[in-house]
Amino acid sequence: MSEEFVFRGRAWVVGDDIDTDMIYHGSYLPLTDPQEMAKHALEYVPGMEDFTDKVQPGDILVTGKNFGCGSSREHAVITLQYNDVSAVVAESFSRIFYRNAVNLGFPILEVPGIARQVETGDELEVDANAGSVHNLTKGVELQGTPLSGLEKEIMTAGGLFGYLKKELQAEE
């Protein structure tokens, strides 16, 4: 991931309360290979059935409130990561999804009002450090919550294991 936490890509917009069964359905839980898991990203979100065919590396997912509610499955983050989605920008995240994303070093950003200001296909520039999103297509700039504190440190380290690396090596 970009060390500056700045990403540029096309937007995919989905609604409120997208739950983990929509992001990665329970019927695929037996899978453990991330490449296989990635084939089922967002399959149960109405209107997003062809997402995995059309997504391009660097694309940005824009969502309404409470994205990722439901199950604790980390698959929901992995399946987006392995489709080379560069970031998820949401009105708000369900907590387990948020935490799993931090622990996997997957950039996420909360920006109030984002879902109303972006349409699928818009070109966005996301600066997770500054907490800002620039909709280049519409010429709109939105401000959210910048990454900070421990979550930022973990994300910068590439995730929880990256962060714990020194500690774990010192024990050996």
Added chain:
Amino acid sequence: MSGKTVIEKILSDHSGEDARAGDRVWADLDLAVVRDFGGPNVVLEYEKQLADKPVWDPQKIAMTFDYQAPAKVVQVANNQRICREFAAKHGIPHVFDVNAGIGQHVLLEHGMVLPGSVIIGTDSHMNLLGAVGSFSTGMGTTDVAAGWATGRLWFRVPETIKITFQGEYGYPASAKDLALFLLSQIDTSKTIYKAMEFYGQPIQALTLAGRLTLDSMVTEMEGKIGFIVPDEQILGWIGERAGKPVEAVVSDADASYWEEWEFNIDGLEPLIACPDRPDNVRPVGEVAGTPVDEVFIGSCTNGRLEDLQVAADVLERMGGKVAPHVRLIVTPATTEVAMEAVEAGLYETFIKAGAMVTNQGCSLCTIGHHGVLAEGDILVSTGNRNFRGKLGKGSLAYLTGPAVAAATAVKGEISLPE
């Protein structure tokens, strides 16, 4: 400095810091649990990151196979084997295999869940253990793998909402209706990642099963955990199983709450969550008459003896037969519950009525179990989620308590119990 909430006390105790809402702390874990869902991913991640490194404490790791029990898909059988082999290699004694039941309930029955403990697991409903004052929470693969290695994890100390109930209600309403009522009243954008503490006479009157029911739906409220201070009877029950006396963690009188809410639930009526959201709650009467194809009684929300007893009583009172076109699936939460239900004669009632009583486990809360739905099927479930297509694309699900579920099975349409 003001006093502390329950979560601030538990995280202070486990981090050695003065943990206050909003702080990030590293807290010691008392138990780190995986299921056959998530578990194999944890094992693979652990071995990818750390190879053969011994786990932090084999006694504080548990495995509970409740997702697909026993396995019906070879990939799941393989996944369960991956977990068993890891447990054998690392000397992890607490493996509750496919015959044990729903993880949280099994751990509770085995005296492994103490008030004031910090427990993580690959189950978003781990937090139902707040019903006995434990801070238990669902986590992803990376968290649990890191927890197995280090015995500690980072937490953002949640703010707490103090929720007090007043009033009285009785049968056919139950703890499930209390949970559904709360879901219908709250704005989940306010409850995201909040701890809750539940108080008031209606809470004190809840049995252990009722407390577990209410707390199991805190996840659907987007809450982090719902604490209920265990009473003497519940403390005695846990202490007996843990083999040592246990104490409750109680918030300070001057604890600082994010908000305090009060609800009057006088005369609470049976409620039902309509498709596709747990908070799409209506009085059962408003949707009575809706034809159904399948009814599920069980889950970590309503799978205890008390729930099965209520359902069996309703079945018997209403003629003892499930409607011919309805599939009724009953699943006890654990082996202990199953045995109690056998002894109470409930299996006979269910089987004579035409129900299928399946082995203990999560059953129809996930798509991993027999009984999945066809396109167009309508399910009435005592579970906790009714998201779109969860049990089969194009199917619909309603959530309610065991009395309404049983009455619905008899009538073949959503019904209040007679």
